[in-house]
Amino acid sequence: MKIAIGACGGITTSQLVQLMQFLPSDDDKLELAKTAYGYVRDPDSYSTNVGEAFSYDDTQAQLHAYIHRY
Template identity: 40%
Template sequence: MKHLIKTGFLALALLACIEAVGLGQLVHAQKCAKPLSEATFNTHKQQLQQESFEEERMTMATSFIKQKQCIKVSQIKTVIQLFNFEDNKLEFAKLAYNYVHDPENYREIVSLFTYSSTRKTLARYINKRK
């Protein structure tokens, strides 16, 4: 019974934290101490560049970022520029925000998009997570 009460209390505390600071800030509050090295990133970038199908590039990039979990805005920009389709760029930008080392620079990503509607969508997404 004590364990159940303790677990319930911890769950409520976690929900209160998420509500107070927002899910995005909770992720960023647990900042990675060490972002992805340029050497590791460049190896991954070369693999992405060799993939001819955009859907495969998207799968590879998504998988990689989820494994490494700490990536700089400059690296995210590079990956986004490897995609041709605006929807894929936006999808990756949204995902990458959860793994960014320097969220204060994330507005730089917005300028990469061709359409103003996409820029607005990403800006709203970022604002909700601040």
């Protein structure tokens, strides 16, 4: 996944949210969101847009914590 995203010049948060819709659980979505974070072209909107793709507030909080540590 990293190679594919990196090879195409990155990914937008909108594209990432679309990919996340195909994943069955918040854990899977969180793993993808963490992996893709370093490759996004619009990081200013990342936390808000990607965070809304989760079903649970706790998962959204985990993403926010990850971003602040990144």
